[in-house]
Amino acid sequence: MKIALTMLSTKDLATLAQRIISNSQSGKYTVITNHPLVASLQTSYTEYDKVYTKQAFSGKGKDVAAADRERDLAYSNFKAFLNGYRKLPSAPNVQLSEDLYGIFKTFGLDIDRLSYSSQTAQMKKLIETLELPENQQKITALSINTAFAEMKTKQADFEDIFAQQAEANADLRQMTSASAIRKDLEKVLKSYINLITAMKDVQGWELLYSDINELVKAAKNSSVAKGSQDNGSPTATKVE
Secondary structure, three states: OOOOHHHOOHHHHHHHHHHHHHHHOOOOOHHHOOOHHHHHHHHHHHHHHHHOOOOOOOOOHHHHHHHHHHHHHHHHHHHHHHHHHOOOOOOOOHHHHHHHHHHHHHHOOOHHHOOHHHHHHHHHHHHHHHOOHHHHHHHHHOOOHHHHHHHHHHHHHHHHHHHHHHHHHHHHHHOOOHHHHHHHHHHHHHHHHHHHHHOOOOOOOHHHHHHHHHHHHHHHHHHHHHHHHHHOOOOOOOOO
């Protein structure tokens, strides 16, 4: 019974291990009942199953980008209103808009072009300054409380989703790598297949060998078929 486990795809290796475990634990073969190698194979497969399809990153990048666009829009709209209003000398409270626009100048008129972290830092300072009592009075006089509240909300939303992404990425980095887990599974699976092969002529092991051999053949055929599609030639099935 020969198969190059390293040549199997990630999914095919998982499928072979799962089928061998299921077959070995079916109760049909007394010779393998409660065998420690089956338990070891089950443990390795369980760990492999947890991580072999995991993403390299959290997948929240699009959500973060969308949240950033939303806060950029809220920031730009607020800034644009003040910039336009201060250019109308005859408008009531025009000086208030000039004062508030001056605060935007202080922290930068292109905050929305900064990196996520730099923009967040500047936005927090901008919002903190605009929340001062004297500036809140100016915002109220200009009837732009809603616009300010929206900018604050969009900033808070961004910080929340960004924090979620950072936490998720940290969790993924802490997980044992799929490649290391795969090597462990291959090692145990190879030992199990070798055991059954070595015992194939011993009474009581013949049926187990025959059934497991069919599962191995199926895995090899799947590997060969995929290799032919990908490379135009069969995939090798040497002993590992």
